[in-house]
Amino acid sequence: MSFSTGARRLVGLSLSRSSWIPSRGANTSSKTLSSLSRLSTRQQDLIRKRDITSCSVVQPLRSENKVVVNFINRDGEKITVKASPGDTLLDVVVEQDLDFDGYGACEGTLACSTCHLIFEEETYKQLGPISDEEMDMLDLAYGLTDTSRLGCQICLTKDLDGMTVRVPESSADIRQSDGSA
Amino acid sequence: MRIIKRSFLFMPSLLQASRCHSAPSSPAWRLFSAVASSPKVCIVGGGPAGYYTAQHLLKARSDMVVDIYERLPVPFGLVRFGVAPDHPEVKNVINTFTQTAQHKRCSFFGNVSIGTDVSVEELKKAYHAVVLSYGAEGNRLMGVPGEDLAGVFSARDFVGWYNGLPSNKELQPDLSCETAVVLGQGNVALDVARILLSPLDFLKKTDITQQALKSLRESRVRRVLIVGRRGPLQIACTIKEVREMINLPETNADMLPGDFEDIAEALKDLPRPRKRLTELMLKTVKVDDGQKANKQWGFRFLRSPLKVLSDRDGKKVAGIRLAVNKLEGSGEDARALPTGQTQDLECGLLISSIGYKSLPIDPSVPFDPHTSTVPNDMGRVSHTAGLYCSGWVKRGPTGVIATTMNDSFETARILLKDVESGALELSSNKAGAQEITSLLQTRGVRPVSFSEWEKINLEEVRRGEVLEKPREKVLDVKEMLDIAWS
Numbered sequence: 001m002s003f004s005t006g007a008r009r010l011v012g013l014s015l016s017r018s019s020w021i022p023s024r025g026a027n028t029s030s031k032t033l034s035s036l037s038r039l040s041t042r043q044q045d046l047i048r049k050r051d052i053t054s055c056s057v058v059q060p061l062r063s064e065n066k067v068v069v070n071f072i073n074r075d076g077e078k079i080t081v082k083a084s085p086g087d088t089l090l091d092v093v094v095e096q097d098l099d100f101d102g103y104g105a106c107e108g109t110l111a112c113s114t115c116h117l118i119f120e121e122e123t124y125k126q127l128g129p130i131s132d133e134e135m136d137m138l139d140l141a142y143g144l145t146d147t148s149r150l151g152c153q154i155c156l157t158k159d160l161d162g163m164t165v166r167v168p169e170s171s172a173d174i175r176q177s178d179g180s181a
Numbered sequence: 182m183r184i185i186k187r188s189f190l191f192m193p194s195l196l197q198a199s200r201c202h203s204a205p206s207s208p209a210w211r212l213f214s215a216v217a218s219s220p221k222v223c224i225v226g227g228g229p230a231g232y233y234t235a236q237h238l239l240k241a242r243s244d245m246v247v248d249i250y251e252r253l254p255v256p257f258g259l260v261r262f263g264v265a266p267d268h269p270e271v272k273n274v275i276n277t278f279t280q281t282a283q284h285k286r287c288s289f290f291g292n293v294s295i296g297t298d299v300s301v302e303e304l305k306k307a308y309h310a311v312v313l314s315y316g317a318e319g320n321r322l323m324g325v326p327g328e329d330l331a332g333v334f335s336a337r338d339f340v341g342w343y344n345g346l347p348s349n350k351e352l353q354p355d356l357s358c359e360t361a362v363v364l365g366q367g368n369v370a371l372d373v374a375r376i377l378l379s380p381l382d383f384l385k386k387t388d389i390t391q392q393a394l395k396s397l398r399e400s401r402v403r404r405v406l407i408v409g410r411r412g413p414l415q416i417a418c419t420i421k422e423v424r425e426m427i428n429l430p431e432t433n434a435d436m437l438p439g440d441f442e443d444i445a446e447a448l449k450d451l452p453r454p455r456k457r458l459t460e461l462m463l464k465t466v467k468v469d470d471g472q473k474a475n476k477q478w479g480f481r482f483l484r485s486p487l488k489v490l491s492d493r494d495g496k497k498v499a500g501i502r503l504a505v506n507k508l509e510g511s512g513e514d515a516r517a518l519p520t521g522q523t524q525d526l527e528c529g530l531l532i533s534s535i536g537y538k539s540l541p542i543d544p545s546v547p548f549d550p551h552t553s554t555v556p557n558d559m560g561r562v563s564h565t566a567g568l569y570c571s572g573w574v575k576r577g578p579t580g581v582i583a584t585t586m587n588d589s590f591e592t593a594r595i596l597l598k599d600v601e602s603g604a605l606e607l608s609s610n611k612a613g614a615q616e617i618t619s620l621l622q623t624r625g626v627r628p629v630s631f632s633e634w635e636k637i638n639l640e641e642v643r644r645g646e647v648l649e650k651p652r653e654k655v656l657d658v659k660e661m662l663d664i665a666w667s
Contacts (some may be wrong), residue, residue: 101237102586105277109270112583136421139454140581170587 067156070164073100078164085158089151089165090115100167108152110134113141115151118166124149126159143168219244220600221613223308225295225542226315227251228258230572232278233586234312237593239284242600247287248308248614250299253347254291254629254661255637256282258316260582261654262346265372266387267379269651274582282631288614291629292662298626299617301543305567307616309607310596313546313555313562313570314589317537317578323364327489328533331355332498336369336534343376343393345654347661350392355497356400358529362501364486365534366409368581371422373532374405378432378476388645388652404435404477406526408501410485410517412508413444413462414451419581420458426478427465434465435479441466447511483507487523489531500527537578552577560592567605569596633665640664 066082069092073079083092090104093115106112110133119127124147134153138144148168222238224231227249235247255261257275264271282289295301295315304311320335322328332355341349361377363370376384381398389397409416427434441463448456448463462480484503492499503524506517538553547563549556554577555570562568571592572585580588599605621628637655644653655661 101240101590102233102583105274105583105586106270107273107276109273111268111270111273112581114583114586132424133421135457136419136424139420139457140583142587144453170590 065158067158067161069156069160070162071098071100072164072166073098074167074169083156085156087156089117089154089156092156093151102170103167104152110137110150110152113137113150114170116141116143116148116168117151117154118143118145118168119147119149120164121147123147123160123163123165127154141168142170218309218607218610219246220310220605220607221246221248221308221611222310222312222596223248223250223304223613223617224312224314225250225301225304226258226313226572226574227253227256227289227291228314228316228572229260229274229278229582229585230314230316230575230589231258231312232256232281233589234314234571234593235287236277236281237590238596239281239286241593241597245286246613248617249282249287249289250293250295250304250617251289251291252294254658254665255634256289256291256631262341262344263369264344264582265340265376266344266389267375267384269387271582289629289631289634290614290617291634291665292658293621293626293628296542298624299620300545301568302545303620304617307612307614308567309611310567310569310599310605312560312592312596313542313568313574314572315539315542315574317539317553317573319538319540319553320533321536321538323486323489323533323535325486325488327491327498330489330491330498331496332358332529333489333531333533336363336365336373336532337537339373339532340369343389343397345388345390345393345656347656347658350390350656354396354530356396356402356530359401360404360406360526360528361402361530361532362526362528363405363407363532363534364501365417365536366407366480367417367534367536368419368422370407370532370534371418371426373534374407374478375422375425375429377402377405378429378478380430385648386650388650388654390654390656391648392656402530403475406479406481406528408481408484408486408503408526410483410506411515412482413441413459413480414447414455414511415508415513415515416458416462416480420454420461423458423461423465427461429476429478431474432476432478433474434468435477436462436466437479437481438466440480440482481526483517484524485517485519486533490525498529498531500525501531537573539574539578560588560595561599627662627666629662629665636667637661637664 065085067085069081069083069089071079071081079098081092081096081098083096087095088108090108093100093103102114105114116138127149130149134150137150138148141148220242222245224235224247231249235249238245238247257278260272260275281287293299295304301311320337327333334352334354338349338352339354342352342354363374377400381394384397385394444459445463448459451459483506485506486501487504488502489498490500490502491497503526504519505522505524507520508515509518510516541548546568547556547565555574556563557570557575560569560571560575562570569592571589575592576588596605600607618628641652641654645651655664
């Protein structure tokens with residue numbers, strides 16, 4: 001299952017920072033579910049929406065069922081990780097301790113563009129549909145391309161095995177708004 | 182069952198950083214080992230700029246000590262007092278800031294006013310480097326007659342009021358009128374408009390203050406006009422906020438189709454963000470089905486304030502006289518020029534949302550009165566060794582939180598570069614917080630620590646639970662202190 005990283009981290013916060021081990025996979029975490037009830041309706045909607053739109057295929061967790069993802073970081077280095085189908089790319093970055101500074105600031109709630117990733121054209125075509133809300137946030141991303149997506153909205157499937165995604169350079173947002181977020 | 186190695190973005194990065202710096206083969210390590218003292222940096226301002234700067238500094242060096250000074254007893258600045266209550270997901274950044282604050286080499290000193298309780302000079306003496314991240318606490322004024330009339334507010338104060346900023350708790354805006362005018366078309370202007378028109382059943386589940394909720398419950402505001410000096414192609418807000426206005430229940434968009442006449446032709450040449458925003462507005466204009474909803478909102482373009490009109494007693498706002506503008510040039514750089522015509526809009530509430538500005542903090546710190554920023558090069562304050570800045574005081578009050586994040590990381594990188602190059606002097610030992618806290622003690626100022634803030638936080642969450650809200654903010658500084666020190 002790919003419940004939101006945000007939900008998990010909210011739980012993490014409330015249960016102190018070090019000791020929480022979430023249970024995932026077949027036995028859906030009751031902690032995760034209970035944490036959902038603590039989120040605002042809107043956050044829940046966002047989380048559910050994401051589960052429905054892009055994470056509809058939940059695959060069983062088996063070690064042989066991993067998906068290989070190659071990240072090209074901001075320094076141009078290639079980092080190869082194995083991840084689980086059903087996880088979002090934001091989940092992968094968090095769980096694999098990938099050190100992309102400031103990545104995922106809003107914790108996967110579609111409120112920022114810091115998990116912006118650039119895909120290869122062939123991979124981009126395989127990704128799920130893109131919502132207006134994701135497009136709205138992408139519009140604020142620095143270095144927006146035609147194959148840009150937000151990592152928090154991309155759920156891994158077996159079809160994406162071996163894909164390469166690029167973390168764009170971080171810099172100020174293109175648009176200058178007046179500061180509220 | 183799998184073990185998630187981290188539930189936070191921050192900790193492992195720290196581990197990585199420390200691994201990196203403890204590697205003896207690293208050239209950076211050889212450089213650091215030559216200096217005796219660990220770098221002590223203090224940050225002025227506990228908002229996003231301060232915490233993002235601290236995060237990057239702590240992560241990059243395992244010997245870095247960072248102290249954050251904040252005027253209020255509570256941290257997080259505009260994430261707490263600026264971000265709209267109905268945008269809780271934006272406030273998730275607080276989780277990352279809290280990790281930074283709980284880091285063993287990071288301390289929070291709330292309730293300390295730099296420039297009053299302690300001078301910047303004293304900070305510079307106690308620390309190797311001082312980072313100014315104190316934001317923009319001033320307002321740009323309209324500069325028109327009648328600005329002081331009752332019923333005229335700055336957006337800063339209005340936002341501070343519904344977000345529980347202690348200095349705005351007495352604002353008590355009169356919401357008994359039908360029409361409100363918001364001057365300015367940035368995201369803050371749209372936040373204000375949205376809060377004025379949002380259903381209470383929705384707002385009451387947010388962390389909006391109970392007193393604001395009470396006023397809004399009695400509000401008779403049914404129509405909010407959002408006025409800008411330039412045209413639809415120059416509007417400053419982002420698309421998310423416009424979409425939220427469009428999606429407000431029982432609320433119609435009331436636009437003037439004439440404002441959009443020539444806009445469709447310009448669409449094809451626009452960059453994607455501007456194009457999508459403009460398309461969304463065009464769609465809204467066309468959608469007008471003639472049915473009048475209970476509430477309306479609308480943009481009014483090419484208008485600049487000339488004079489706030491008063492009621493018969495001359496005490497309270499009754500409207501605003503606007504200059505009708507035309508555009509010179511096109512695109513983002515188009516300028517608004519007055520045509521000589523004027524237009525009066527009736528309103529009983531006028532909120533000016535034309536921008537914030539930073540204020541000088543201390544005579545010893547350079548300040549550019551024209552840009553209202555501290556003059557700097559990538560965060561290095563001009564002509565002042567050991568002084569840095571980040572966030573709004575560095576680049577002006579624009580951008581979303583991610584913008585501040587990136588610019589704070591930049592400042593941190595520059596500071597670290599100066600440490601490595603030797604441009605920032607580390608050879609002398611600095612006493613850091615020890616020196617400042619003893620100064621504060623002699624001056625009768627007691628700082629609030631981060632764990633003391635956490636007591637305030639717990640109390641706010643507890644009060645919120647009773648009301649089925651995420652939190653109910655404490656509005657009074659003295660009460661905050663009582664809870665912190667209880």
